[in-house]
Amino acid sequence: MKKLLLMAAVAVMGISANAQEFRFGPKAGFAMSTIKLDDKQDDLDGRKMSAxxxxxxxxxxxxxxxxxxxxxxxxxxxxLGAKEKIDGVNAGGMYFGESTKITFGTLLIPVSAKYFITEGFSVAAGVNVGLILTAKQKTVIGSDFLDVEMEGEGGDxxxxxxxxxxxxxxxxGVEYMLENGLFFDARYSLGVSNLSNDNSGGSVKNSFAQVGVGFKFGGN
Structure with a gap:
């Protein structure tokens, strides 16, 4: 037992000795989000809304x-979310169409392991834990002469x-960091959770890509 405790202490000391740096900072960027509906959702096979x-x-x-x-x-x-535009039909010589936008106000908590190929360039793999705080849908029925927002304040x-x-x-994902701490990254997150509360068996999945910039404080 004493030998095991000694070995564990040595291992912890070794990790601490090799630990190089702790960094933190802000980041922001651009996201492209999609929603995919399966064949039991709206009776369409593999339906995927526009980004x-x-x-x-x-x-x-x-x-x-x-x-x-x-x-x-x-x-x-x-x-996050997606949008969709459905081509309409001519009714009595008037064209009708429909556009829908879905928005998921999401708190994302990504956790990843990173491997540094060079000092500034790294690749990462992990999981995004998304907590959907709000979910809203806005639908507009359009014609040649007018657009009509569906029920809800402001159409939402x-x-x-x-x-x-x-x-x-x-x-x-991948990341490249400059010597001054400025970094650029890109990643793709594949949604695997069924977000639908519909008991019919259909599924709704939200995937998204992100490209951004940030700054890291700290280090040695």
């Missing part, structure tokens, strides 16, 4: 164990009761 272009903002913290390995955690906010309808709160999305 919604939006933003994200928040902060990150990175702990680097040695020259090659680190772990990183973040807290971000992003209004609260659909939070129809959407689950947890969105798990594994991701892969």
């Amino acid at each position: 919604k272009y939006t933003f994200y903002i928040g902060g990150m913290a990175e702990y680097k164990f040695n020259d090659n390995f680190a772990v990183q955690g973040e807290v971000l906010y992003s209004p 309808v609260d659909i939070k009761k129809d959407i689950k709160s947890l969105n798990l999305a594994p991701f892969l």
Whole structure:
């Protein structure tokens, strides 16, 4: 037992000795979000809504164990979702169409493991834990002469009761950091959680790509 405790103490001391730096800072950027509906949702097979272009903002913290390995955690906010435009029909010589926008106000908590290929360039793999705080849908019926917003203040309808709160999305990413701490990163998160509260068996999945910039304080 004493030998095991001694070995554990030596290992912990070794990790501490090799630990190089702790960094933290803000980050923000551009996001492209999509929603995919399966064949039981609206009776369409593999229906995928058009991408919604939006933003994200928040902060990150990175702990680097040695020259090659680190772990990183973040807290971000992003209004994810998707949009869709359905071509209409001629009714009595008048064209009617429909456009819908869905917005998930999401708190993202990405946690990842990073491998540094060079001092400034790294690749990462992890999981995005998304907490959907709000969910809204806006539908506009359009014609040749007018646009009509559907029910709800400003056309927005609260659909939070129809959407689950947890969105798990594994991701892969890359990052490049300059010597002054400024960094640029990109990643893709694949939504694997079924967000639908509909008991019919259909699924709703939200995936998204992010490209951003940030600054890291700290280090040696």
